[in-house]
Amino acid sequence: MNRLVIILAGGVVVVGAIAGLVYTSTRARSVQTTTAVDAGSANEAPAVTAPSVGSRPKPAASAPAAPGATSPAPATPKAESAPTTGTLILESDTPETTVFIDRKFLGTAPQTLRDVSPGEHQLIFSPTGQDSIRMTVEVEPGTKTIVARFKDLQLDERIEVVHKHAFGSCRGTLKASPNGLTYDTKNTEDVFTVPLTNPEIFAVDYVEKNLKVKLKGGKTYTFVEPGGTADKLYAFHQSVEKARQRLLSGRRP
Numbered sequence: 339m340n341r342l343v344i345i346l347a348g349g350v351v352v353v354g355a356i357a358g359l360v361y362t363s364t365r366a367r368s369v370q371t372t373t374a375v376d377a378g379s380a381n382e383a384p385a386v387t388a389p390s391v392g393s394r395p396k397p398a399a400s401a402p403a404a405p406g407a408t409s410p411a412p413a414t415p416k417a418e419s420a421p422t423t424g425t426l427i428l429e430s431d432t433p434e435t436t437v438f439i440d441r442k443f444l445g446t447a448p449q450t451l452r453d454v455s456p457g458e459h460q461l462i463f464s465p466t467g468q469d470s471i472r473m474t475v476e477v478e479p480g481t482k483t484i485v486a487r488f489k490d491l492q493l494d495e496r497i498e499v500v501h502k503h504a505f506g507s508c509r510g511t512l513k514a515s516p517n518g519l520t521y522d523t524k525n526t527e528d529v530f531t532v533p534l535t536n537p538e539i540f541a542v543d544y545v546e547k548n549l550k551v552k553l554k555g556g557k558t559y560t561f562v563e564p565g566g567t568a569d570k571l572y573a574f575h576q577s578v579e580k581a582r583q584r585l586l587s588g589r590r591p
Contacts, residue, residue: 424477426451430463432488438462447486463488469580491516493534493581497574499549499561501528512549512561514578519551521559528559534582542575544568549575 428437430447437444439451440460447463454477463486464470471486496513501523510523520531532553539552547568552558563571 421479422456423452424454424456424479425481426454426459426475426477427481427483428461428463428486429483430465430486430488431490432465432468432486435463435465435486435488438464491581491584493577495574495577497570498564499571500564502548502560502562509564512574514574514581516581519578528557530556534578535585537582540575540579540582542568542572544572547571 428449435447499512508525513520542549549561
C-alpha cells in the first residue's frame with residue numbers, strides 16, 4: 339500500500355516537472371516573438387504622404403507694372419555711314435590693255451581703283467597694237483564697273499555742221515554710230531540716215547575746210563563748220579572712216 343502511494347506521488351512530481359518545463363519553454367518563445375515584432379516595427383520608416391497636385395504652392399505672380407511705366411526700348415544697331423568716294427572696277431575684253439585715269443598710269447586691266455573722288459574723270463584703255471579708247475566717266479559714291487570693249491565697234495560722234503546748197507544752206511547735226519550715219523536738219527529734204535558703208539565718197543578736204551559725203555545712188559553733201567574752221571570736221575572724219583574701213587573689210591561689230 340505504501341509502495342503504491344510512493345509511486346503515485348513520484349508520478350505526480352514527474353508530471354508537474356514536465357508541465358513546468360513546457361510552460362517555461364512556451365513563455366520564452368512568446369517573449370522572443372513579441373520582441374522581434376517590436377524591433378521590426380521600430381525599424382520601419384514612417385510613411386510619407388506626398389501632397390496632392392491641388393495643394394502644391396503656386397508660383398508668385400509678377401507684380402503689375404506701375405502706371406505710366408514703359409519697357410526699355412531695344413538697342414538700335416548703329417547705321418553704317420554712307421560712302422563718300424567711289425570705286426571703279428576697270429576691265430577690258432582684250433588682253434594686255436593698259437589703263438590710265440586722269441593721265442596717271444594704273445597698270446594692266448583689270449584694275450580696281452578705290453577712294454576715287456566724285457566728279458568727272460578721264461579714262462584711257464590702250465591695248466597693244468590697237469587704238470585706245472578714251473572716255474569720260476562721272477564718279478559717284480559707290481561702285482561702278484567699266485568694260486572697254488575693243489571687239490565691239492566703238493563709235494559715237496556728232497558735230498554741228500552747215501550743208502551748202504547750190505543756192506543757200508541749211509544748218510544741222512551730223513551724227514555717226516554703229517547704226518549708221520545721220521544728218522538731222524529742219525530742212526526735211528536733206529535729212530538722211532544710211533549705213534556707215536553706204537557713202538560712195540566720204541572725204542575731208544582740209545584746205546577747202548569741208549567734208550564731202552556722196553550717198554550711193556543719191557545726193558552729194560558738202561558740210562562745213564559754222565565757225566569756218568576744219569579741226570572738228572577732220573576729227574569727225576577720222577573716227578568715222580576708221581569704223582567704215584573696219585566694216586568694209588568684213589570685221590563686223
